[in-house]
Amino acid sequence: MKILAIDTSNHPLSIAITDDDQLIATTTLNLTKNHSIYVMPTIEKLVAIAGWQPADLDRIVVAKGPGSYTGVRIAVTTAKTLADTLQIDLVGVSSLKVIGAHVAQLQAGRPTIVIFNARRNNVFAAGYQAQQGQMNEWLAQQHMSFEDLLQLVEERQEAVSMVGEFDAQFDEQVAQSPAHSLITRLPANYAIPSAYDLAILGRSAQPVTQLDEFVPDYLRITEAEANWQKKHPGELKQSYVREV
Amino acid sequence: MASRNLILAFESSCDETSVSVVEDGHKILSNIIATQIDSHQRFGGVVPEVASRHHIEQITRCLDEALDQANVTYDDLKAVAITYGPGLVGSLLVGVSAAKAVAWAHHLPLVPVNHMAGHIYAARFVNEFVFPQMALLVSGGHTEIVYMKDEYSFEILGETRDDAAGEAYDKIGRVLGVSYPAGKTIDEWAHAGHDTFHFPRAMEKDHNYDFSFSGLKSAFINTFHNAEQRGETLDRNDLAASFQQSVVDVLVEKTLKALQQYPVKQLILAGGVAANQGLRERLEADVTRQFPTVTLIKAPLKLCGDNAAMIGAAGEVAYRKGQRADMSLNAMPGLSF
Ligand SMILES: Nc1ncnc2c1ncn2[C@@H]1O[C@H](COP(=O)(O)OP(=O)(O)OP(=O)(O)O)[C@@H](O)[C@H]1O
Numbered sequence: 001m002k003i004l005a006i007d008t009s010n011h012p013l014s015i016a017i018t019d020d021d022q023l024i025a026t027t028t029l030n031l032t033k034n035h036s037i038y039v040m041p042t043i044e045k046l047v048a049i050a051g052w053q054p055a056d057l058d059r060i061v062v063a064k065g066p067g068s069y070t071g072v073r074i075a076v077t078t079a080k081t082l083a084d085t086l087q088i089d090l091v092g093v094s095s096l097k098v099i100g101a102h103v104a105q106l107q108a109g110r111p112t113i114v115i116f117n118a119r120r121n122n123v124f125a126a127g128y129q130a131q132q133g134q135m136n137e138w139l140a141q142q143h144m145s146f147e148d149l150l151q152l153v154e155e156r157q158e159a160v161s162m163v164g165e166f167d168a169q170f171d172e173q174v175a176q177s178p179a180h181s182l183i184t185r186l187p188a189n190y191a192i193p194s195a196y197d198l199a200i201l202g203r204s205a206q207p208v209t210q211l212d213e214f215v216p217d218y219l220r221i222t223e224a225e226a227n228w229q230k231k232h233p234g235e236l237k238q239s240y241v242r243e244v
Numbered sequence: 245m246a247s248r249n250l251i252l253a254f255e256s257s258c259d260e261t262s263v264s265v266v267e268d269g270h271k272i273l274s275n276i277i278a279t280q281i282d283s284h285q286r287f288g289g290v291v292p293e294v295a296s297r298h299h300i301e302q303i304t305r306c307l308d309e310a311l312d313q314a315n316v317t318y319d320d321l322k323a324v325a326i327t328y329g330p331g332l333v334g335s336l337l338v339g340v341s342a343a344k345a346v347a348w349a350h351h352l353p354l355v356p357v358n359h360m361a362g363h364i365y366a367a368r369f370v371n372e373f374v375f376p377q378m379a380l381l382v383s384g385g386h387t388e389i390v391y392m393k394d395e396y397s398f399e400i401l402g403e404t405r406d407d408a409a410g411e412a413y414d415k416i417g418r419v420l421g422v423s424y425p426a427g428k429t430i431d432e433w434a435h436a437g438h439d440t441f442h443f444p445r446a447m448e449k450d451h452n453y454d455f456s457f458s459g460l461k462s463a464f465i466n467t468f469h470n471a472e473q474r475g476e477t478l479d480r481n482d483l484a485a486s487f488q489q490s491v492v493d494v495l496v497e498k499t500l501k502a503l504q505q506y507p508v509k510q511l512i513l514a515g516g517v518a519a520n521q522g523l524r525e526r527l528e529a530d531v532t533r534q535f536p537t538v539t540l541i542k543a544p545l546k547l548c549g550d551n552a553a554m555i556g557a558a559g560e561v562a563y564r565k566g567q568r569a570d571m572s573l574n575a576m577p578g579l580s581f
């Protein structure tokens with residue numbers, strides 16, 4: 001099975017092509033530039049290096065968020081359109097899991113929490129734990145305050161690894177938290193997603209059945225939408241888009 | 245190489261997701277338009293992040309339907325045309341990403357199209373283009389007089405210095421309690437009223453082809469609020485008629501002035517505000533009377549708003565002119581001619 005895997009959820013951009021579990025070629029950029037410029041040229045180049053044609057692909061695997069809204073949308077639009085136009089399978093994988101599953105595998109039994117900075121002291125977070133060859137969700141992915149995350153670790157009293165987008169404020173809060181002795185913060189190099197890992201995660205997963213409906217996991221509704229819903233309880237309609 | 249001259253076009257610059265198949269640059273085989281207006285009406289205007297989210301929900305469905313309805317396959321296509329600006333960056337990126345994916349997957353040339361060139365080429369579905377030519381481009385974000393010496397060359401003779409005409413309609417519409425976008429309703433009211441308020445005609449006599457609508461907008465809002473404070477209600481039809489008369493006067497006056505200095509064979513009226521009945525009638529009457537040798541081509545009502553067919557028509561010409569983008573094409577929100 002020839003797989004193309006795409007992750008542009010945050011600053012890094014990672015693309016890989018694999019044949020089943022075998023890596024053929026991969027490229028990771030960490031330029032923090034507009035992903036739109038580099039996604040397709042990178043795909044084009046890797047597929048050409050492999051000597052493949054676009055039509056040779058069997059499956060697209062995409063990191064479907066959470067992350068930067070625009071970043072995730074570039075990967076998901078590209079992946080969704082490729083799957084649609086080539087009539088091949090599409091698999092979406094949590095962008096947190098791409099990083100978390102890899103790290104959790106290296107430390108069997110020990111939960112790994114991945115965080116993406118969602119600003120205003122909020123994070124997108126999820127926890128993974130490798131047990132008896134299985135990858136379990138220790139913490140379901142969610143949007144939460146960093147404080148709440150620390151409190152959750154404290155309550156569960158388990159030693160965990162934390163990896164992701166830390167800033168000075170987060171480090172400070174960990175240091176001050178009663179949970180600090182439970183938390184091992186992993187260095188930044190573990191927080192760079194690898195599309196090769198993404199391809200492996202997506203290889204055996206069930207493909208999307210309703211391709212047209214496939215959208216990113218933003219984990220947050222927009223501010224405008226939230227305000228509107230607050231003012232108009234019970235009025236939300238199924239769909240706001242119609243054909244003319 | 246495909247024998248038919250078919251362009252697959254994408255448009256997602258604002259709040260419509262649209263995909264179309266156009267043959268020979270002037271025949272619409274399909275033109276799927278998914279509009280998000282009902283969503284943005286809740287917020288009183290387009291919210292960019294909401295718009296981007298709707299585009300990604302719609303994009304593949306519109307693509308599949310466009311090919312289905314046109315009854316063509318990817319093998320039949322000659323090129324993929326895409327709006328890459330101007331517009332909202334997040335919205336544009338969905339169309340650009342999708343168009344690039346399709347072009348790469350099927351080894352098709354990718355043709356970048358300026359959204360405003362697209363608006364002009366909506367008129368191509370009415371008549372063949374003859375040059376030199378001029379266009380009055382009036383939309384939600386633009387008000388421009390464009391001179392086209394030859395095919396696919398665009399020179400802006402004048403443009404708005406503040407609000408676009410459509411934007412002004414939407415802003416005064418909000419004051420009158422009309423939901424977004426207000427243009428069509430104001431137009432209807434205007435037809436039932438009279439110009440009793442004589443709002444200012446900005447820059448009408450200036451020796452340039454520029455426009456300004458913010459003064460008119462302020463005059464309108466002041467008149468409305470002053471009356472409100474006095475406890476008076478003004479006739480909404482007369483308010484609409486007065487506003488519209490001022491807009492139409494300036495648009496037409498400046499266009500006629502430009503026609504005097506730049507002799508052209510055709511004048512094109514295009515963009516969302518080109519759907520305005522008052523403007524269509526007035527321009528038709530004045531051009532016929534004062535410039536009998538100039539043919540006025542009004543974009544079809546259905547194609548005044550954003551749609552991919554117009555991008556396909558412009559894309560077909562751009563394709564013949566050899567315009568190509570590679571896979572690094574990015575959205576250009578501030579693109580201009
Ligand atoms: N009958 C009408 N009279 C006046 N204005 C109208 C009419 N119908 C639509 N409009 C206006 O047209 C505008 C929408 O046009 P269009 O879709 O071309 O704009 P846009 O795509 O948002 O902007 P742009 O094309 O400049 O990027 C809105 O402002 C709307 O109020």
Ligand SMILES: [Mg+2]
Pocket residue numbers: 359363383384516549550
């Ligand atoms: Mg437009």
